[in-house]
Amino acid sequence: MTTAFAPNAASDTGHAHQAQSIEIRAFDAPVGAEVLGLDLGQPLNDDDFRRIHRAHLDHHVLVFRDQRITPDQQIAFSRRFGPLQIHVLHQFQLKGYPEVLIVSNILENGQPIGLGDAGHYWHSDLSYKEKPSLGSLLHAQELPSEGGDTLFANMHLAYDKLPAHLRAAVEGRSAEHTYLAKYAELQKRSPWRPNLSAEQIAQVKPVVHPIVRTHPETGRKALFVGEHFTTRVIGLPEDESKQLLDELFAHSVRPEHLYRHQWAEHDMVFWDNRSLMHLAAGTPDHLRRKLYRTTIEGDVPF
Numbered sequence: 001m002t003t004a005f006a007p008n009a010a011s012d013t014g015h016a017h018q019a020q021s022i023e024i025r026a027f028d029a030p031v032g033a034e035v036l037g038l039d040l041g042q043p044l045n046d047d048d049f050r051r052i053h054r055a056h057l058d059h060h061v062l063v064f065r066d067q068r069i070t071p072d073q074q075i076a077f078s079r080r081f082g083p084l085q086i087h088v089l090h091q092f093q094l095k096g097y098p099e100v101l102i103v104s105n106i107l108e109n110g111q112p113i114g115l116g117d118a119g120h121y122w123h124s125d126l127s128y129k130e131k132p133s134l135g136s137l138l139h140a141q142e143l144p145s146e147g148g149d150t151l152f153a154n155m156h157l158a159y160d161k162l163p164a165h166l167r168a169a170v171e172g173r174s175a176e177h178t179y180l181a182k183y184a185e186l187q188k189r190s191p192w193r194p195n196l197s198a199e200q201i202a203q204v205k206p207v208v209h210p211i212v213r214t215h216p217e218t219g220r221k222a223l224f225v226g227e228h229f230t231t232r233v234i235g236l237p238e239d240e241s242k243q244l245l246d247e248l249f250a251h252s253v254r255p256e257h258l259y260r261h262q263w264a265e266h267d268m269v270f271w272d273n274r275s276l277m278h279l280a281a282g283t284p285d286h287l288r289r290k291l292y293r294t295t296i297e298g299d300v301p302f
């Protein structure tokens, strides 16, 4: 299916910018491609933007190498795809840039500078919102000498390969997603996690989404449940709901659905939250890791 959607396709200044010589190389993996020859610090002309947009729909994870760009440039590129979402944990915004969430395990004077355990459980970003995220961009600032990988699961493939009994069980069903689902558990492992104010809690009321969603641009179906935020299947008794979700979670992350990203200095990784779930594989506590994340608003899932 070709896309009918051209988010912010016009370049930001309205001027014609020179084309960059882009090469897109698919990974030997169920998702992902590397984009070479593109400087995200330069405004993209409309043809280049369309190629990147198409590649994002085709490969679901794009890795842009060696991007020496500023937060302003990350924000400008992200905005070409839609409005940006502000994370509820405003404590971890980059100073002066509310659109940028710092993902980091670094403590300064005993205080976390970022969300150190972001991605500890499989999830699709902001699935707990009425309008979950279209995609996220993560830009490496400081990387550990070992560990710190990010895993991506192809949820189209997970849907296509669903065993018949699971396909029948999810047909027409919806599930609840809640930001608070694992918050207390995460606070136990990461005591630096702030208590949420009443205002923050009000921003993350539980929502219900279809278990199988249709990608709004490609028309492909994908499973849309993840162990971090999905709490129950609507209309099923608790034990049946738990069993079904456990089976879906286990099936989604079978090794044949996964791409493992090993970060290189200045990588920018842009993934599609409508097609994927992801997981931070973990960083040894004594090593420093810092990345900047922007998150683009998507549609109400259907």
Ligand code: SIN
Pocket: 103, 118, 119, 120, 125, 136, 148, 149, 150, 278, 279, 280, 281, 293
């Ligand atoms: C995230 O879930 O956005 C963070 C992923 C990572 O740190 O690898």
